[in-house]
Amino acid sequence: RRHTAIYLPPFNSVNSRTSPTSNSHYSSKTRRINLxxxxxxxxxxxxxxxxxxxxxxxxxxSSIPSRTVSASSSALNVFTSEVFKTEDVKFAxxxxxxxxxxxxxxxxxxxxxxxxxxxxxIGWGSQAPAQAQNLRDSFNEAGCDIKVRIGLREGSSSFExxxxxxxxxxxxxxxxxxxxxxxSDLVMLLISDAAQAALYKEIFAAMKPGATLGLSHGFxxxxxxxxxxxxxxxxxxIAVCPKGMGPSVRRLYEQGKxxxxxxxxASFAVHQDKSGxxxxxxxxxxxxxxxxxMFETTLTSEYKSDIYGERGILLGAVHGIVESLYRxxxxxxxxxxxxxxxxCESITGQITKIISTKGIKAVYDGxxxxxxxxFKQAYSASYMPAKEILQEIYDEVSSGNEIRxxxxxxxxxxxxxxGKIDGTDTWKVGEKxxxxxxxxxxxxxxxxxxxxxxxxxxQIDVLLEAGHPYSEVVNESxxxxxxxxxxxxxxxxxxxxxxxxxFTAKTGSRKWAPRFDYILEQLAYTAVDNGKPVNEDLIxxxxxxxxxDAVTECCKLRPTVDISVSSASSxxxxxxx
Numbered sequence: 001r002r003h004t005a006i007y008l009p010p011f012n013s014v015n016s017r018t019s020p021t022s023n024s025h026y027s028s029k030t031r032r033i034n035l036x037x038x039x040x041x042x043x044x045x046x047x048x049x050x051x052x053x054x055x056x057x058x059x060x061x062s063s064i065p066s067r068t069v070s071a072s073s074s075a076l077n078v079f080t081s082e083v084f085k086t087e088d089v090k091f092a093x094x095x096x097x098x099x100x101x102x103x104x105x106x107x108x109x110x111x112x113x114x115x116x117x118x119x120x121x122i123g124w125g126s127q128a129p130a131q132a133q134n135l136r137d138s139f140n141e142a143g144c145d146i147k148v149r150i151g152l153r154e155g156s157s158s159f160e161x162x163x164x165x166x167x168x169x170x171x172x173x174x175x176x177x178x179x180x181x182x183x184s185d186l187v188m189l190l191i192s193d194a195a196q197a198a199l200y201k202e203i204f205a206a207m208k209p210g211a212t213l214g215l216s217h218g219f220x221x222x223x224x225x226x227x228x229x230x231x232x233x234x235x236x237x238i239a240v241c242p243k244g245m246g247p248s249v250r251r252l253y254e255q256g257k258x259x260x261x262x263x264x265x266a267s268f269a270v271h272q273d274k275s276g277x278x279x280x281x282x283x284x285x286x287x288x289x290x291x292x293x294m295f296e297t298t299l300t301s302e303y304k305s306d307i308y309g310e311r312g313i314l315l316g317a318v319h320g321i322v323e324s325l326y327r328x329x330x331x332x333x334x335x336x337x338x339x340x341x342x343x344c345e346s347i348t349g350q351i352t353k354i355i356s357t358k359g360i361k362a363v364y365d366g367x368x369x370x371x372x373x374x375f376k377q378a379y380s381a382s383y384m385p386a387k388e389i390l391q392e393i394y395d396e397v398s399s400g401n402e403i404r405x406x407x408x409x410x411x412x413x414x415x416x417x418x419g420k421i422d423g424t425d426t427w428k429v430g431e432k433x434x435x436x437x438x439x440x441x442x443x444x445x446x447x448x449x450x451x452x453x454x455x456x457x458x459q460i461d462v463l464l465e466a467g468h469p470y471s472e473v474v475n476e477s478x479x480x481x482x483x484x485x486x487x488x489x490x491x492x493x494x495x496x497x498x499x500x501x502x503f504t505a506k507t508g509s510r511k512w513a514p515r516f517d518y519i520l521e522q523l524a525y526t527a528v529d530n531g532k533p534v535n536e537d538l539i540x541x542x543x544x545x546x547x548x549d550a551v552t553e554c555c556k557l558r559p560t561v562d563i564s565v566s567s568a569s570s571x572x573x574x575x576x577x
Contacts, residue, residue, distance in 0.1 A: 077296050077469050083112045083280045084287065091470035091553055092546035098471070099283050100557070101263065101291045106142040112284025113146055114277065116212075120184030122151040122177050123191035124158035126502065127216050127242070130250035131190065131289060133165055137253075138288040149173045151180030181206040186214055186281070193219040193504045194410055200224070204232050212236040212281060218303030219403070219504065221271070226400045237271040238282040241302055242289060243475040244484030253290040263290030264484060265475050265557075267297040293557050295471035305468055307397045309476040311508040312390055312459045314485055315501065318347065319494050319509060320516025321451055326426050328525055336429045342445040344430060348490035349442035351449050352482040356558070359551045360456065360478065361543065363449050371446035378450025379542065380534040381527040385519040387458035393512060394462050402508065409507045418506060420499045427495035434493065451520065453542075456481070460547050470550040478551055483558065
């Protein structure tokens with residue numbers, strides 16, 4: 001997952017999971033965190049420039065062919081493995097096959113990676129540093145002689161950061177990207193979406209016969225489909241897609257060493273299986289990353305749900321919700337600081353922590369009778385406006401329009417550089433609030449909870465109505481939000497995440513956040529203010545929704561370790577200046 005690249009230095013604290021009910025503003029001071037700033041280590045300009053030399057006319061809607069069907073799509077979520085134990089899990093009213101991870105499975109890695117002697121991890125953005133280090137460490141523990149190399153463009157400033165975590169030219173584990181690609185049995189292509197779209201022809205041509213192409217996102221498939229092209233037929237194409245950003249993948253791996261592993265759940269897809277070994281290789285990849293469990297998807301389903309999700313509750317929607325409620329609460333008489341506490345802090349410091357361990361409905365069930373009525377007002381008024389925007393986003397992604405938006409945005413990037421959003425009043429106040437945070441007294445605002453949960457549920461319903469399986473829906477709409485992104489938002493702020501995420505995610509978040517902001521302001525909050533009755537059918541649908549059972553099952557599968565975004569780590573998240 002590409003969302004972000006941010007630097008967080010070591011700080012000896014661990015996120016606590018608390019359930020305070022006080023609605024008072026923070027009274028006690030916490031230690032201020034001095035954060036170092038690292039220079040941008042992965043420049044997109046070369047890749048973007050090459051990419052946008054391609055004619056935009058190539059993206060005409062009429063050029064989109066029928067979608068390629070994955071080799072595994074006929075048996076989606078019902079798969080077998082000769083290496084790893086599979087198990088059937090009941091997610092709501094469906095049964096899906098998963099493989100649980102764990103460090104006790106590392107001895108099986110040599111069999112899963114049979115025939116693979118050299119792996120090339122291409123890139124050094126969000127995912128590559130985490131995945132390369134996790135694979136290297138897992139292979140070492142398993143006694144595998146598989147070599148993990150890093151491939152970077154010539155002259156990249158990321159060479160030095162790769163050296164700092166143990167990759168080097170002297171050890172033949174670091175080199176120019178095309179040299180590494182030529183040597184690799186498995187090419188893990190973890191460069192930016194823009195760079196993949198620009199360089200795919202050269203990358204395919206450089207791969208040696210019999211090599212496997214590995215992806216952690218389906219964007220390249222969406223791009224190829226939109227221009228009427230496809231992957232070469234003579235290679236295996238697989239994907240392992242952690243449902244969280246790279247720093248989470250590495251930090252949880254490090255923090256889970258004493259409890260048989262911890263990490264980020266991953267979907268896997270076998271798009272082409274010429275060798276007959278692609279399924280085992282994909283599962284082995286996920287195990288080596290430290291994923292608590294792996295579930296099946298297709299590349300098409302992955303890129304639709306992923307690009308959609310980051311524009312929704314993962315980034316774009318939460319941004320719009322915070323902005324709109326921050327203004328609303330001030331109009332109601334709160335100070336700017338209190339308004340921020342009741343919006344952003346309530347979401348990242350209280351609401352999402354409850355969802356992480358107890359499920360979505362637990363947020364509502366834990367409220368007082370009076371607060372439940374406030375929640376229901378907010379939920380009832382917000383669900384349909386949020387769903388209207390979310391359905392539009394899904395349609396834009398499915399049609400290829402959102403990919404075209406990313407491409408065209410990049411074409412303008414040199415003339416109109418993307419600015420940062422963290423200088424506005426909302427986020428400046430947020431800096432002050434975080435500096436004075438009292439973690440034990442973060443309130444759970446019931447109105448904020450109603451708006452946030454309504455938007456999350458609307459996102460879930462759009463995906464379910466489009467046919468996505470519960471495993472993918474819950475991971476893309478719930479787990480990634482509460483177990484990966486929101487802990488970082490809580491540490492540095494929503495604006496920091498938006499400003500420092502990938503080009504694709506940044507483009508989508510900045511495009512759609514204002515739409516959520518405006519529609520909630522114009523339709524949801526006015527409905528509440530005008531006394532519109534609660535839609536009891538909507539509330540009943542929420543209380544009885546089948547997704548709650550699926551989320552509960554996923555909570556059982558989550559690692560016992562809560563991510564600490566501030567503890568010592570080999571991860572060096574990049575701050576984009």
